[in-house]
Amino acid sequence: MDHLKINSWRRRRFLRIAGTATACGVLTSCARENSPWRFLTTAEGRTLDAICEQIIPTDQTPGAAWAGVVNFIDRQLMGPYRRQQTAYRSGLREIDQAAVSKFGKDFAALDTGQQTALLQALEGGAKRFFSTVIAHTMQGYYGDPRHGGNRDAVSWRMLGVPVIPIRGRNRYEFPKQGAR
Amino acid sequence: MAFKHVNAVIVGAGAGGGVAAKELAAGGLSVVLLERGKWYSAADCRKDDLRNQRTSPLGNNSGPDEARNPRVVVDLNGQERVVLPSEGGYSNNAGCVGGGTLTYGAQAWRFQEKDFRMATTYGVPEGSTLSDWPISYAELEPYYEKAEYEIGVSGDVSTDPFHGPRRKPLPMPPLPVGREHTILKPAAQRLGLHPFDIPMLRNSVPYGGRPPCMQCRWCVGFVCEVNAKCGTQNTSIPAALATGNCELRTGCMAREVLTDARGRATGVAYYDADDRLCEQTADIVIVSSAAVESARLLLNSKSQMYPAGLGNRYGWVGRNFQGHSYSGAWGLFDFETYDDIGPGASIAVCDYNHGNPGLIGGAMLANEFIRLPYQFVSVAPPGVAQWGRGHKDFMRQWYRRSIAIQGPTQEIPIADSRVEVDAKVKDFWGLPVARLSGGKHPKTMETSAAMTDKAEAWLKAAGAIRTWKKLSGKGTSGGQHQAGTCRMGDDPRVSVVDKYCRVHDHDNLYVIDGSVHVTNGGFNPALTIMAIAYYAAERIVKGRKGRGV
Numbered sequence: 224m225d226h227l228k229i230n231s232w233r234r235r236r237f238l239r240i241a242g243t244a245t246a247c248g249v250l251t252s253c254a255r256e257n258s259p260w261r262f263l264t265t266a267e268g269r270t271l272d273a274i275c276e277q278i279i280p281t282d283q284t285p286g287a288a289w290a291g292v293v294n295f296i297d298r299q300l301m302g303p304y305r306r307q308q309t310a311y312r313s314g315l316r317e318i319d320q321a322a323v324s325k326f327g328k329d330f331a332a333l334d335t336g337q338q339t340a341l342l343q344a345l346e347g348g349a350k351r352f353f354s355t356v357i358a359h360t361m362q363g364y365y366g367d368p369r370h371g372g373n374r375d376a377v378s379w380r381m382l383g384v385p386v387i388p389i390r391g392r393n394r395y396e397f398p399k400q401g402a403r
Numbered sequence: 404m405a406f407k408h409v410n411a412v413i414v415g416a417g418a419g420g421g422v423a424a425k426e427l428a429a430g431g432l433s434v435v436l437l438e439r440g441k442w443y444s445a446a447d448c449r450k451d452d453l454r455n456q457r458t459s460p461l462g463n464n465s466g467p468d469e470a471r472n473p474r475v476v477v478d479l480n481g482q483e484r485v486v487l488p489s490e491g492g493y494s495n496n497a498g499c500v501g502g503g504t505l506t507y508g509a510q511a512w513r514f515q516e517k518d519f520r521m522a523t524t525y526g527v528p529e530g531s532t533l534s535d536w537p538i539s540y541a542e543l544e545p546y547y548e549k550a551e552y553e554i555g556v557s558g559d560v561s562t563d564p565f566h567g568p569r570r571k572p573l574p575m576p577p578l579p580v581g582r583e584h585t586i587l588k589p590a591a592q593r594l595g596l597h598p599f600d601i602p603m604l605r606n607s608v609p610y611g612g613r614p615p616c617m618q619c620r621w622c623v624g625f626v627c628e629v630n631a632k633c634g635t636q637n638t639s640i641p642a643a644l645a646t647g648n649c650e651l652r653t654g655c656m657a658r659e660v661l662t663d664a665r666g667r668a669t670g671v672a673y674y675d676a677d678d679r680l681c682e683q684t685a686d687i688v689i690v691s692s693a694a695v696e697s698a699r700l701l702l703n704s705k706s707q708m709y710p711a712g713l714g715n716r717y718g719w720v721g722r723n724f725q726g727h728s729y730s731g732a733w734g735l736f737d738f739e740t741y742d743d744i745g746p747g748a749s750i751a752v753c754d755y756n757h758g759n760p761g762l763i764g765g766a767m768l769a770n771e772f773i774r775l776p777y778q779f780v781s782v783a784p785p786g787v788a789q790w791g792r793g794h795k796d797f798m799r800q801w802y803r804r805s806i807a808i809q810g811p812t813q814e815i816p817i818a819d820s821r822v823e824v825d826a827k828v829k830d831f832w833g834l835p836v837a838r839l840s841g842g843k844h845p846k847t848m849e850t851s852a853a854m855t856d857k858a859e860a861w862l863k864a865a866g867a868i869r870t871w872k873k874l875s876g877k878g879t880s881g882g883q884h885q886a887g888t889c890r891m892g893d894d895p896r897v898s899v900v901d902k903y904c905r906v907h908d909h910d911n912l913y914v915i916d917g918s919v920h921v922t923n924g925g926f927n928p929a930l931t932i933m934a935i936a937y938y939a940a941e942r943i944v945k946g947r948k949g950r951g952v
Contacts, residue, residue, distance in 0.1 A: 278790040286795075303461045303489075339791070357790050362460050365777040365798075366453040370461065382776050382802040384620075385743055 260293075262300040262308060266329075267315045268293055271356070273331040274318065277338050278360040284381045287364050295363030295372030296356075307355065314352030318342075321349065409433040409650075410947070412671050412685035414657045414700060417502020418929050419916035420691030421635025422550070422936035423943075425642045428649035430944030435683050436643065437655040437673055440466035440499035445630040445637075450621040452775045456497055456506040456883070457624030459489035464626065465505050466498025471831035474695075477840035479878055485828055494726070494839060494881030496693050500653060501636025503693070503883050504929060508623035508748060508772055509604040509632050511556040512926035513547045513934075516540040516567045517757045518764075518813070521922045525763045528846045531815045532723055533763075536921045537893045537902035540567045543934050546941075550933040551602075555610045555633040558602030565597070565753040577749075578607045578616055582742040583770045583806050584749045590865035596752045601769055604633040604929065605746065611638060622746035623772040635933075655681075656832055659704040660688050660713055660912065668713075668912040674832050687911045687943065691936075694724060694885035694918045698822040699837040701889065701899075701906075701914075712824075714889065714899045714906040714914075721822035723887035725923050726880035728843055730851040731768065731809030732859035733782060734867030741803035747773030755810070755857050756925045762850045766810030766925040768858055776802065784871040806865070808858040811884060812851040812875065813925040815844040820879050822888050842877050851875050884928050889918035904939035915939050 258265045275287035275296075300308055318341070322330040326337050333341070345353050363372030365379075373379070376386040410432035413420045424436045443465055454461040462469055467488050476492040477483045486493045496503045517524050519536040527533045548571055550556075557575035560566050577600035580588075591598040605627075606615045616631040630637055643649040654676025661669045661682070670684035690697045698721040702712035714720050751769035759765050774782075779802050783789070787797045820841030828836045855872035862870050892898025895907035900919050906912040917923070917932050924931065 279795055280792055282792065282795065284799075299461065358460075360790075361780045362453055362777060365775075365780060366460075367451050369451065370453060378776055378798075381799055383741075384776055384802075 260297045263293070263297050263311070267311070268297065269331045270315050270319055270329065271296065271311075273338060274342070274353070274356055275360045275363070277335075277342055278357055279364050285377050287360055289374065290364050290372055290377050291374040292360050292363035292372045295366070295370055296359050298371040299359070304359070310352055310355060314349065314356070317349045317352070318345075321345075406435070406681070406683050408684045409435050410685060411435075411687040411689060411943075412437065412683045413689040413691055414671055414673075415502065415690070415692035415696070415916065416500045416635065416640060416651065417497070417691060417693060417916065418504050418635060418932040419936045420689065421501065421504070421639045421643070422933050423689055423691060423915045423940045424649050425639035426937060426940030427944060428643040428646040430940075430947070432648065432944065432947060434643065434649040435685065436640070436649055436651045437657060437671065437683070438500050438651065438653045439656045440497070440653065442500035442636065442651070442653055443505060443626055445626060445628055448626040448628040450619075450625060450628070452777045455624035456495070456503075458775070458778055459495075462489045463495065463497070464624075467495070468498065468831075472498070472836075473828060473830060474836050475825045475828050475838040477838065479842050492839070492878075494695055494879070494885055496883050496885060499636075500640060500651065501634040504604070504634030505626055505636050506624055507604075507632075507634070507883065507929060508746065508927070509634075509929070510748065510769075510927040511551065511558065511602040511604045511930045512767065512924070512928075513567060513569075514540065514924035514926055514931050515565060515753070515756055518922060518924040518926075521764065524757070528763065528815060528844065530817060531844050531846070532818050532897075533815050534890075534892065534897070534921050537891055543931075543938060544569065546934040546937040547930065549937045550930055554604055554635070554638045554933060555606060556602050556604055556930070557607035559600040560602055562597055562599040563753050565756060573602055575607045575610055578603070578605070578618065578746075580749055581744040581747070583740055583747070586736075586740060586806065586865050587750050587770055587808075587861065591750070591752055591861060594861065594864050596754045596861070598750050598752050601748055601751045603746070606631040606633065613637065616746070618745045620743055620745045620747075620773045620775065657692070657700055658832065658834060660690065660700065662704070662706055662708065662713070662909075664708075666708055666909060668909055678832070687913065689913045689915050691914070691916045693916050694888040695822050695837050695839070695881065697914055697916055697918045698724075698888035699824055702822075702824045703834055713909065713912065716908060717896050719890060719897065719899050721888050722818045722820075723816040723890055724820045724822050724839065724841065724879055724881060724885070725814040725816050725887040726882045726884035727766075727811030727923060727925075728814055728847050728851040728875040728880060729809055730766070730812050730854045730858075730873060730875045731771075731807060732855050732862055732870055732872045733784065733805060733807050734859075734862030734865070735801050735869040736804045736806065736866060737868050739803050740806050743773075745773045747771060752861075755854060756813075759850065759853055762853055763815055763846050764813035764850055764925055766812040766850075766854045768808055768810040768854065768861065771807035771809055774807075779805075782807075784869070806862060806867070807873075808861055809873070810854050810858065811925060811927060812847065812854050814880065814923060815846045816887055816922060817841065817844050839879055839881065841879050843875075843880070848875075848877060884917070884923065886917035886920040886923045886928055889914040890921050891919040892921065903942045904935065913939065913943070
């Protein structure tokens, strides 16, 4: 396994190239289940997606789900948000449990009104977790698309911010000659 | 590992250390400039809304290293926590060649005459350590001018009646104005204020061999893509290296200032880029690591002779930690204010820096830098939903129809706002980390509140249909404007360095950065740090001349 003892970025790249078939035998996290995400399970991803869509819903423009906010969060949970992995695991479980005990269904299966009501009624640790998700959703929706969210710069288009940085603004006409 | 002895070793290649290195090297001294971070160029620019020096949920773009440099922060309730460089409360400036000047907003303010005489002007409020500087504006004026011309400043202060006497105009004209400027200027004039173009360490015309600003929206917090922002990384430090007398070593983390049996500084022990312990001996040691890290380095330089650290005989190292009490207001307009033209901040008034009845000091007020979409999220006024449809509507409706006016309210220094070294938490190299604690003087908060009123009035006069205030918190400010921890003074019992930035008790140890500021003015402090570096370095060079360096 010497070829895997290179730095993690190259290792990830190698695994992507080599295909998951070989990788599954090596990395237990991969063997766990067939989740499309890096950190989240399929079910967690579904719950988180529904929460994010509540935070920034689709109206005349796409919301958080379309913008790929879950992809953003999942990616950061394996990077800068690493310290929040446990918070996500338990927080998402707690919200799903609340949904089951209140409405008899997983959070993602609730209708929009029920989801909103449930999130508004959160208390204690679940409420704190929800604030974290709000903060991360804002980053994923309004931040730079290079981090996996804000697909197609959808939020920048919504706000009317030029997506491609405008260059060549150097204007050499000056209203004032020199300064006193 | 030991190196060839040099005339001067400087710890920190930021605003202060970068200028000092150039002055000393040009004056014929051999210099080693140590920097813990890397040397970034314009080509390293990443216009990343989530990873920069101002907005850092995913990290910083110019240091310090996230994993290696924790600090301990004690909040107003006495709760302490370990924080990383990109997290709130850390008071991060930067860790790179150029320091904060690589990514700053680059406002180039001279402090006013009264800013050097705060105690004389206002008296000393109870519970504060307010004091005059041992130097005056007039003494510093030639060095302000030198900084403006050597580093490069654009702007036009001719219609600001409050600035101190100056011999020369700024070397570059102001940038073309944006929409906010044209909205705010007549409003200020109607209020009887004196608006003008903010002086900026930013090229508006080709200057110093670099092109002018292209006015993009990624400015404060970012490396400038076209190298139009003037910092020490693209001015003094290359000039220092060009003399052949200066060696820059990056990735070098200072461990302690070394002293001999007589108490003279003999050099610096540091960990190099490969984490090997090295020693650089020198005739002169200059600490230029910014207010938090300079104080930390002195406090960590303990010996039998100096059990409390260097310069700390009277316990003043690390005290009077201050930045600015940033306060102001937001306004919403029923017409578009956004034009996507950077740097955004462009118009200022200095009418409220002094002379506010019943208050101590004040602030320069200016429009805020151009905001990136993510930065606007936290702007929402009270009553607007934090999430859901209400949030999205707010963003959509007001992002392009808003203006912020803010000012760096001058802080009244207090002894209990301080930098210490933590007894338990160590950094990657095993060095005790900085421990930040304390808060603001009530008088500071009073002045800040008054500044929010002034900012709000200006926005209303400009036609804002809704306004709300933004008052600074009561905790320590520090941050990128950090200052005060090695205060300058004539009396060694109540200060750390003398009027030439030399640490009392040590005739060859200097602190040259914002740490020496007695008070921090109602202005962004970078130009003052540079001016003091020119001033102190000139004295060092002159002092060496007689000794045949």
